[in-house]
Amino acid sequence: MRALPIAVVAAAAALTLTACDSGGSSSDSGGSKKASTASSAAASTACKIDQIGIQVGPANAAPTAGDTGNVPVTLTNKGAECTLQGFPAVKVQDGGTGTDVPEEKSATPPKLTLAASGTASFTITYVRGTAGDGKSLAATTLKIGLPGAATTQSFKWSYGPLAGKTGPNDPNASVSSFQPAGD
DSSP states (O other): OOOOOHHHHHHHHHHHHHHHOSSSHHHHHHHHHHHHHHHHHHHOEEOOGGGEEEEEOOOBOOOSTTOEEEEEEEEEEOSSOEEEESOOEEEEEETTEEEEOOBOTTOOOOEEEEOTTOEEEEEEEEEBOOTTSSSSBOOOEEEEEOTTOOOEEEEEOOSOOBOBSSSTTSBSEEEOOOEEOOO
16 A cells, blocks of 8 residues: 655645535635625616717728728716626618618627726727718718617717628628726
């Protein structure tokens, strides 16, 4: 039979005793921590658009047809702590005609908690179209909403026509999920 060093035996005994102590104070401490996290999560509600400041740009605009541009959008929480999960609702319009910008396919949206004055961001990536080609949308307005809400805020779209994949209602564009921003 092979002898184990005393330090290994002592460490194994300590681990065994810790694993057996399921009703002790360390479990209660973990339970309290879970309860405070759950109450904090319950207190935090979905962010509301009327309590969010939105800044669009400055953009890395696509200079000519066929080029790709990026429009960063920064959100600042002007209310109490709230959460963002999912993708922003983004729509581009030309007068009465409009189309939704689809979500980025590869993105898995994290759940973000925004403290008061906290910031988050997302990016609209688009391909610039050709004015009057029938496949492009001559966008003039950008509408931004939060997940699950019907209310939006409107901004000027000054980045040229938006290319369509098959037509103006199928934009060659995408919107990323919310990401933490700032310090």
